Amino acid sequence: MSTTQKTLSAANAGTVTLGDLTVNRLGFGAMRITGEGIWGEPKDVAEAKRVLLRAVELDVNLIDTADSYGPEVSERLIGETLWPYKPGLVIATKGGYVRTGPNQWKPNLQPEHLREALEGSLRRLKLDRIDVYQLHNAADPTVKLADAIGTLAAMQREGKIRHIGVSNFTVAQLSEARSIVNVVSVQNRYNLADRASEAVLEECERLDIPFLPWAPLGGNNRQATDALENVAKRHGATTGQITIAALLARSPMMLPIPGTSRVAHLEENIAAAGIELTDEDKRELSLTSSH
Numbered sequence: 001m002s003t004t005q006k007t008l009s010a011a012n013a014g015t016v017t018l019g020d021l022t023v024n025r026l027g028f029g030a031m032r033i034t035g036e037g038i039w040g041e042p043k044d045v046a047e048a049k050r051v052l053l054r055a056v057e058l059d060v061n062l063i064d065t066a067d068s069y070g071p072e073v074s075e076r077l078i079g080e081t082l083w084p085y086k087p088g089l090v091i092a093t094k095g096g097y098v099r100t101g102p103n104q105w106k107p108n109l110q111p112e113h114l115r116e117a118l119e120g121s122l123r124r125l126k127l128d129r130i131d132v133y134q135l136h137n138a139a140d141p142t143v144k145l146a147d148a149i150g151t152l153a154a155m156q157r158e159g160k161i162r163h164i165g166v167s168n169f170t171v172a173q174l175s176e177a178r179s180i181v182n183v184v185s186v187q188n189r190y191n192l193a194d195r196a197s198e199a200v201l202e203e204c205e206r207l208d209i210p211f212l213p214w215a216p217l218g219g220n221n222r223q224a225t226d227a228l229e230n231v232a233k234r235h236g237a238t239t240g241q242i243t244i245a246a247l248l249a250r251s252p253m254m255l256p257i258p259g260t261s262r263v264a265h266l267e268e269n270i271a272a273a274g275i276e277l278t279d280e281d282k283r284e285l286s287l288t289s290s291h
C-alpha cells in the first residue's frame with residue numbers, strides 16, 4: 001500500500017508557516033483526550049498520554065487545544081505529558097467559551113474572561129507565552145468583536161501571546177480582526193461533506209494564512225461516500241486516510257488537525273500525510289474550490 005512506502009511522519013505533509021513558526025502541515029486536535037461530551041477526564045488517561053507522546057514522536061509539531069476542552073483537562077494532560085516541550089512544538093490554544101456541562105458551550109468574550117482564560121492556559125501548559133492563541137468564536141452578543149480582539153492585542157503587547165489566530169469566523173469578521181491585529185491562522189469547521197467555510201478558506205489562500213479545518217474527518221458524523229471508498233481501494237488506504245489526503249491536496253494553506261483518543265487511530269491518520277492523490281482521485285472527490 002502506498003502509505004507504507006514512506007516513513008510514518010507528519011513531515012510528509014510538507015510545512016506551513018504561522019507568523020514566524022513553521023510547522024508540519026498535519027497537526028493533532030487534542031479535544032478528544034477528554035471525557036464524553038468533551039467533559040471531564042478521558043476514559044483511558046494512560047492511552048491519552050500515549051497519543052500525545054506518539055504524536056510528537058511522529059513529528060506532529062502543531063497541537064490544537066482550548067481551555068474549554070474538559071474544561072482544562074486537555075491542556076493539563078498536554079502540560080503533564082509533554083512539558084518540557086520538544087523544540088519547535090507549537091501548542092495552539094483558544095479562549096472564548098465557558099462550559100456548563102457535557103456538550104454545552106457558552107460563548108464568553110468579555111475581557112475579564114479572556115484574561116482569566118489565558119492565565120489558566122499559561123499555568124496548565126507551563127508556559128510564559130502562548131505561541132498561537134485563538135479567539136474561539138465571534139459569537140458573544142454582549143461583546144463587540146473589536147473589543148475581544150483588542151483584549152488579545154493587549155495581552156500580546158504584554159508578551160503573553162506570540163501570535164493571534166481566530167476560529168469560527170466569517171470573511172467579514174476575519175477582515176475586521178485583521179484591521180486590528182496580525183492574524184496568523186483561521187480555524188473553521190471544514191470537511192469533504194461540509195464546505196460551508198469554502199469562502200473563508202479561499203480568503204486564507206489569498207492572504208497566505210493557514211486554515212485549520214476542524215472536524216476534518218467529519219467529527220462525530222464520519223461518513224464514507226462511494227467516491228471515498230473507490231479512491232481508498234485504489235490506494236489500499238482507509239476512507240479516513242483519503243479524507244485527510246484530500247484536504248491536504250485541496251490547498252497548500254490547509255493544516256488539518258484530526259482528533260483521536262487512540263494511538264492506532266493517530267498512526268493511521270499520520271500515515272495519510274504520505275498519500276499522494278492522482279488527478280483521477282481528485283476529480284472523483286470533487287476537489288475543486290467551487291464546491
Ligand SMILES: NC(=O)c1ccc[n+]([C@@H]2O[C@H](COP(=O)([O-])OP(=O)(O)OC[C@H]3O[C@@H](n4cnc5c(N)ncnc54)[C@H](OP(=O)(O)O)[C@@H]3O)[C@@H](O)[C@H]2O)c1
Nearest residue numbers: 029030031064167214215216217218219258259260261265
Ligand atoms: N474551533 C472549534 O470550534 C473546534 C470545534 C471542534 C473541534 N475542534 C478541533 O478540531 C479537532 C478535530 O475535530 P474533531 O476531533 O471534532 O473531529 P475529527 O478529527 O474529524 O474526528 C474525530 C473523531 O473521529 C474518530 N477518529 C479519529 N481518527 C480515527 C481513525 N483513524 N479511525 C476511526 N475513527 C477515528 C475519533 O474517535 P477516536 O477517539 O475513537 O479515534 C473522534 O470521534 C479537535 O480535536 C479540536 O482540536 C475545534
